[in-house]
Amino acid sequence: EIVMTQSPVTLSVSPGERATLSCRASQSVSSNLAWYQQKPGQAPRLLIYGASTRATGIPGRFSGSGSGTEFTLTISSLQSEDFAVYYCQQYNNWLLFTFGPGTKVDIK
Amino acid sequence: QVQLQESGPGLVKPSETLSLTCTVSGDSVSRDNHYWSWIRQSPGKGLEWIAYIFYSGSTNYNPSLKSRATISVDTSKNQFSLQLTSVTAADTAVFYCARVTRFGSGSSNSYAMDVWGQGTTVTVSS
Numbered sequence: 264e265i266v267m268t269q270s271p272v273t274l275s276v277s278p279g280e281r282a283t284l285s286c287r288a289s290q291s292v293s294s295n296l297a298w299y300q301q302k303p304g305q306a307p308r309l310l311i312y313g314a315s316t317r318a319t320g321i322p323g324r325f326s327g328s329g330s331g332t333e334f335t336l337t338i339s340s341l342q343s344e345d346f347a348v349y350y351c352q353q354y355n356n357w358l359l360f361t362f363g364p365g366t367k368v369d370i371k
Numbered sequence: 372q373v374q375l376q377e378s379g380p381g382l383v384k385p386s387e388t389l390s391l392t393c394t395v396s397g398d399s400v401s402r403d404n405h406y407w408s409w410i411r412q413s414p415g416k417g418l419e420w421i422a423y424i425f426y427s428g429s430t431n432y433n434p435s436l437k438s439r440a441t442i443s444v445d446t447s448k449n450q451f452s453l454q455l456t457s458v459t460a461a462d463t464a465v466f467y468c469a470r471v472t473r474f475g476s477g478s479s480n481s482y483a484m485d486v487w488g489q490g491t492t493v494t495v496s497s
Contacts (some may be wrong), residue, residue: 299484313483
């Protein structure tokens with residue numbers, strides 16, 4: 264079983280600043296990684312798939328990078344609507360999905 | 372615009388079977404570049420993938436839930452469903468249905484959950 268970890272657990276950032284979120288897989292997942300944003304009381308929203316491709320309608324300030332076991336989600340200039348919990352998710356060769364525990368981005 | 376809507380009882384008794392249905396509008400569950408999935412989120416916790424199904428009936432399950440979960444599809448109603456047997460309080464959660472889309476083609480496919488329902492809360496309690 265592939266285990267996903269995310270760091271930090273909480274990231275306190277001021278509006279306009281850059282946020283860098285990390286996701287690590289216990290073994291290589293190639294580029295089989297997605298990022299989701301979830302706000303309180305809402306369903307998750309797909310941000311990034313294939314480790315680095317923005318989903319339809321996602322602003323350019325969101326970018327993903329990495330492959331293998333180390334991945335990063337960067338929000339270049341945080342807007343008020345970006346304060347949320349962010350999850351990474353991998354899938355393996357058998358298309359079994361696993362989510363990371365999440366990183367909460369809150370206002371500094 | 373694709374929409375997914377979960378439905379089912381909000382309260383289930385311990386040891387009984389939880390049954391949920393997801394109704395898809397604006398898309399067809401029979402399209403061959405989509406899988407249809409269930410995910411849950413326990414109170415204050417993270418996301419846990421449960422299962423997915425392809426229109427042909429091909430399925431895949433989270434190994435931790437495989438013995439209790441059954442996912443099915445009804446193409447005539449454009450719906451898919453989840454049954455979870457022998458529930459306990461630990462199964463109390465918000466249950467989401469989601470579309471899994473295959474992006475790209477050939478050897479460069481990527482899969483991700485690109486459309487989600489709003490979620491339905493299921494409480495297991497006597």
